[in-house]
Amino acid sequence: MAIDAPAPPNATQKPLAPALSASTGVEATVAGETRVIFGGCNYLGLAHHPRVIEALREAAGIYGISTGASRTTTGNTLAHEQLEERLARFFSAARPGHTVACTIDGLTANMAAFEALAERRTEAVIDERAHRSLVVAARAAGLQVNLYRHLDVGHAVELAERDPAGTVIATDTVFASTGHIADLASLVRSAPNDVGFLFDECHGVGVIGDGGRGVAIALGVTDDRVVITSTLAKAIGAHGGFVLATSDCIRRIRSTATAFVGTTPVSPALAAAATEAIDIIDQEPDRVRRLQDRASRLTAGVALYADARVPAGFAWHTPIAAVAFAPDDAMTRVRMRLTERGLSVPLVSYPGGPAPSYFRLSVTSEHTAEQVDQAIACFAEEADDR
Known part of the structure; x- marks a missing residue:
């Protein structure tokens, strides 16, 4: 139940x-x-790093503060494309071939991901203590939401087994309030093969795993069924959000997701700052x-x-x-x-x-x-x- x-x-x-x-x-x-x-x-203290601040200043001088338009019209910049390419490279060793779509924050990353998943899924099974944005985003995409007991893999799988092909299991990887870490490997291993997954790495990327690649990669979870969402506003120290997924999923986000198509993107200055911050994570x-x-x-x-x-x-x-x-x-x-x-x-x-x-x-x-x-x-x- x-x-x-x-x-x-x-x-x-x-x-x-x-x-x-x-x-x-x-x-x-x-x-x-x-x-x-x-x-x-x-x-990681990157919000105050001199190189990150200088990258923001330089890009603001080139692009201004806002694009004033969606990326599907006149609001796309090299700063946005370079950030997406840099993020894809950041994860490429563990998730080769996966690509990235950037959004204006972590909430819209979850909204864009669920919008893409809703083309083939009808139900979201979500940890009861997950960040509220997962529930809000799933419902906004038209999915039926069912909550499973906190960190209870068996309960999540039980709910997903009712309609595996129509279900996405979603959870935070690191829970913002308590720091609890979800056993993603057990979730993926125990669930039926046709279940999808959305893992919110807002408190995992930059924090957990070799080089800060996040909980999923640290646990060896690189399955193509897994969609990763995260923020650029925490460990990366800038602002914005992103979705990391297969090229097919990212294509659907860029083509149809309102949270991507219908929004003005994050400031190109902040996009450039985030790119610099990711470079620093690798270099330091x-x-x-x-x-x-x-x-x-x-x-x-x-x-x-x-x-x-x-x-x-x-x-x-x-x-x-x-x-x-x-x-x-x-x-x-x-x-x-x-x-x-x-x-x-x-x-x-x-x-x-x-x-x-x-x-x-x-x-x-x-x-x-x-x-x-x-x-x-x-x-x-x-x-x-x-």
Whole structure:
């Protein structure tokens, strides 16, 4: 039996966070106070890399800020085509022959992918804690959505077996709220041969696997049935989204998907910045290794009170941890400790976390080991006092 979809979040539940007046990626200034931030998704620090910023400036001088039109009319630029070619090369060793279509963000990447898949599929079986964009995109494409229990491969396969040829199994590879990692290899291995797959790698690309190629490739999942979607706004440090798939799937996206055909693309300046960022990932492999070191440190430091879930034997670490203490005054004490030490960790209420309200910690390659240890200590002290 499928799980009922959760109601859309109430618009009053998530007020805007205080506005930043400056940011370096590791530090941010709010209301005149500068603190070390353990939040967000600039995992490799590339949003502030001088080469990325210079690439953006140079392309803005050539193309302006916006194309003002769809890529199917007058809005296509060399910057967009070069980005798609660079992304295809980035994944080509593991997924030869697969090509890329870029979109304006991660949501529209999922929308474009589901629009293409809906030509042959009628149902989407989605992890109950997956990013809401997967459910929204599947429904927008006209697919019937059924949710499976979080990380439960058997339940996903059970639902897919009702109509394998008409079904797409979709999931996050790394779950944004908790850092849980889906066992993609078991999903693909266990599902009927004619099931399709859509894996959202927004928190996997640039983070997991050799050279940051993502969870699917790290787990050896390169099946042509698998469509990968991701963002350019997290580890890559720019803005936009993309779909990586067979040339036939990408052709359908470019021909018919409203999320591609009917939108003005991401700024060509940001496309050029993303291309430069991908070059840096390849040219500076220590960034991914350094991120993994900080992620490993975080995982070990909060292991007693964070619910980490990864496939058996998986060697990579997620830079995300979700921590909650009860009662509420314990959370207040942790926040006070963080503030006293010049640190900030977002207290969030995203769906899929361990409690209605919890700390979502994230580290980057640019945090020092000492900074990570300082944050861990604030949580350890609360645990020791209990």
